[in-house]
Amino acid sequence: MNKQQLHDSALQHVTGEAVYVNDIDSHARLLTGHVVFSPFAHANIISYDLGRAKKTKGVHAILCYHDIPGENQVGAVVKDEVCLAEKEVTFIGQALFLIAAESKEIALKAEQLIEVDYEPLEAVLNIEDAMEKNQLLATPRIMECGDFQKAFNDSAFHLEGELKTGAQEHWYLETQSCLSIPGEGNEMVIYSSTQHPSEVQSIVSGVLGRKKNEIEVVVKRIGGAFGGKESQPNQVAAWTALLASATGLPVKISLLRDEDQIITGKRHPFLSFYKVGFNQAGMINALKVELNGDAGSSTDLSNAILERSMFHIDNAYFIPNLHLTGKMWKTNHPSNTAFRGFGAPQAMAVIEAIIDRISRKLSIDPAEIRRRNFYGMDDRNITYYGEKIENNRLFSIFEKLITTSGYYNKREEINKFNTNHEFFKKGMALTPVKFGISFTTSFLNQAGALVNIYKDGSVLITHGGVEMGQGLHTKIVTIAASELGIDMDKIRVAATSTSKVPNTSATAASSGSDLNGMAVKNAVDKLKSRLTEIFLQEINKNHPQKPSFEGSVLFQDNYVVDQMHRERKKSFKELISLAYLNQISLSATGFYKTPGIFFDKQKGKGKPFFYYAYGMAVSEVLLDVLTGHHQVLRTDILHDVGNSLHKSIDIGQIEGGFIQGVGWCTIEEIKYDRNGKMLTHSPDTYKIPTINDLPLDFRVNLLKDAPNPNNIKKSKAVGEPPFMLSFSVWLAIKDAISAIADHTTEPEFSLPATQEVILRSIEKLKEQI
């Protein structure tokens, strides 16, 4: 059991056998679906003509909103997102028509023959304009504690400012894909690249006007998601299902990269305003923040994302007096959506930028300012929304990382280097993350599982979670194997299917293994209890005087055994056979809901999180002052995953999340022209990290001896938190820039800190000194 289970799909990955939606061996009469979308950010649709296009040879159907048998709606939470535009288009990339053709080429030919007459309208393309036009998406949210104004007035030092953080394209390697296969009657099977099969089922049943029990959604694996496949697959699934229903043939859509980048939502850009009051020790006393997010054209998950932003404005710091406002604004962009961190990175960037400024203002090392502001172990440990910080790991991680990274020695070396170099500067930053684990919409914290044991003793698990590369299935196998006491190669996780496990939540919020792991354990417990009963029945036939008891039965090493009488044992396989012959069910469902969490949205108080995950990073960069290029020299990360469910997989999540965060902080930039047309819709212009962008020296460690009580195998979730460790790189770059003015002047800085942003910041700083 000590040997690490390899990623359960690794063999299929390296041999090319792994099947993704676009690889499913197609039906002979498979049609290609194609979506015709709006070239205008905002326009009225005056008229259109599909006649000529429909006559194209090889075209089987062209649909507009009139042709939708059910409701014209794909909104994930709020029903404000039409499937196909009716009278108006509100973003570039909005679907108007659907084409089913014998090839993509034919579909494109047909598209050329569609004539649409638009009346362009004024478009709102950024937060500032949306604010000016007062285009709020929903009522602003407020969270507060203490008395900000009084505390601010009483503070010895004050700072105020604003911070812009940019959008981010998910750039999953597999673009949005879906294959819909019509069956007999109203049946439809949907193979979707989605994190949320149950929602796809729901949306498809909505647009087709069919019952959910007629729609089955199946997900074997998906080629990366990062939040981009939480709600965005809904529309693609709806489109293929509509075309499949209209033609009676299977229809597949696998978006081209440029289509995907233009059509789908991104990480929300934020514009935040802040005022902070602090004392001469750098302790924050009062903080006022207004978070403004660009929601895009419809609600999607924006309200929940804003909520999580608001839960993380504190990051790891105790803020006694806070006034926090959160606003989402409507603009004429595709609806922005979930992305690893789910709003938290945008808020944490604000508080980390503030701490950084406090440190420069007071000339105290920023790591020290951070430590002083950490939530306390015994006091200063209640968040502004009322949750108590328990099992605080901040200090233990901080102390260890300061030592292992050689932080203070390195600080001296860097200062020396900077004194001796004019055109190269080094910078360093330590940043923490404290991330709340649970869906903040409490009822979503539920999961189901189905565990079948077959007569040969092999086990098949289906659960509500989706495998998107994060190693969820591998972790599930590890959990089940240890619970059943059998070898991992006897256990397989089947494709996720709405027909096996219904009404699931998205595989999101880092919750996959927590929730589904517990649900699987619940099912396994039921089976074990049945098996224990038959085991005792059988064993005790021979020991009527000194019978074995339930409490001493163990499942281990492929045997079921009485630990008090080790000779009393049966192989797992044998016992399964016996159970079958005794007419005992070898199939069980499992269920789990996270206990004890709640949140009162009106009051802004509650216990929204089951627990927090912690981590810290120290990064050191070398900046070329003349070119604006930088190189991360070294990053040390110490991260808390409780008792790791799987070390290699957890480290993989930390490294991958960190690098993805570094991308957002430094090179990933989305630009539009003045009409709202995206300029960066392909990897030619949109740059994610390559192999050269990882630190030259990259050391990632898991915090030892820190079990997480009450969670599956005392582990912690790991998907999102490490993303935010990338602020260590972002602020190390700022530190290097700041060295140009000997840390006396605050450099202009934003996120992403691209080569050009860096260069211009340096230029401005040089003008000031």
Added chain:
Amino acid sequence: MKQPQHIIQFLLNDNLIEIDFSKSVEYKPTTTVLNYLRSLPGHKGVKEGCAEGDCGACTVVLAEYNQNGSFTYKAVTSCLLFLPMIHGKQLITVEGLAEKNGDQWELHPVQKEIIQSFGSQCGYCTPGIVMSLFALYKNHDNPSKTIINDALTGNLCRCTGYRPIIEAAEKACANIKSHQLTVKEKKAENIFKALGSLEKSIAIESQGQKYFRPATLHNALSLIKQYPKAHIVTGGSDIAIKQTKKQEFLEEIIDISGLRELKGHSEDQANIYLGAGLSMEEVKTIVDNKIPELHHILSYFGSLQIRNIATIGGNLGTASPISDTLPVLIARKAKVILKSGDKERTQSIDSFIKGYRKTNINPDELIYRIVIPKTMKGVIFKSYKLSKRKELDISSVSGAFRLQLDNEKKITDIALVFGGMAEMPKKAVQTEMFLMKKKFERETIETAMKILYDEFMPITDARASDVGRRLMARNLLMKFYNDV
């Protein structure tokens, strides 16, 4: 016996494939190797991630069987290759590396190590990464970190953060390998030997397209005269995108990527002569320490997969304003030799480039050779590339500088050539004039930077703003000063 001109032959892993375009409905001559593979049963390992050669998910390896009985392996992006371009080669895909005996896999070392190092998460980029690693494995024993990174720069992975992939590369390639042919190579060798020479001209007319792949330069030149509007494909990295991204229908194509006459190189006392058909990777190797600033800029040019396809001639022919190589060649006073059916003429690169994506090549001419003067004693050359992402990006600004000083450190010759600052690569003439005869010292440079800042009026686009570009160009002068 030679096959007719409309049939191509190649090995797909261990199997000989023939495609007869005169009969095929499914494939046209510009069908990409990626789309061809994905149309076959059992070949869905190769993935489309971007259809423009920027992500590497479609990476395959092309092997060429050499006269001396060895194989040359190159990782390439299959989304940018047209089928006739692989005629006579072995196309190796992820399905061709391992053997499956019943339920048991016999994996290639690079596959084994990716599994052991947890180098795959979602797995979508993995087949491409495996193929890049396979080429690395074939070409290097115990490669350095620089070589490993270079081999993988063209493979984007969004899940892992790359660290475990580097680990896999190090482990898989650590050992010194035998130079004897493997079982698979022997199999391929036997097929190639049985086939004999596959060199021939290809001419395909199918589904409204004309595709020519002449076997000789003479042949190519007469085709160009005959079809003046045809797209000339030298490597494909530019032309293929017209089809995959812009959905253009390419009616006439003359594919000169197979012309041996364009692949040679030589040198004499004064110059290096490069065949226009040499790949960027080949050029990078040839010029190594002889034209170091060209070698430097080529190490940041695209990815290995792209450099294996793209040619120096093709690169010059596009006359891109953001070209990395043109400023270097202009600063070097390089020349280009153009050839038509009956004559040859030599042009300085400077006068060859006429404007935005315009050259003064005649419709009946091909770029034949590039002539690069070697470094004269006392002349200093440097090149720089600035981009949002350091690797695998197109420059916001690139610069190539030439400098000569007299004994008193006075400037006697200077060229400051920039890409990305105007509609074509351009010299900063005013700044050069200011600097001439002045002493090469910091104060002079600082004044020159001010002149340079105002000399160009670049555009704002997805890569950089006008102001940003002017700052970058200006700063490069100081960078150059520090580096000299």
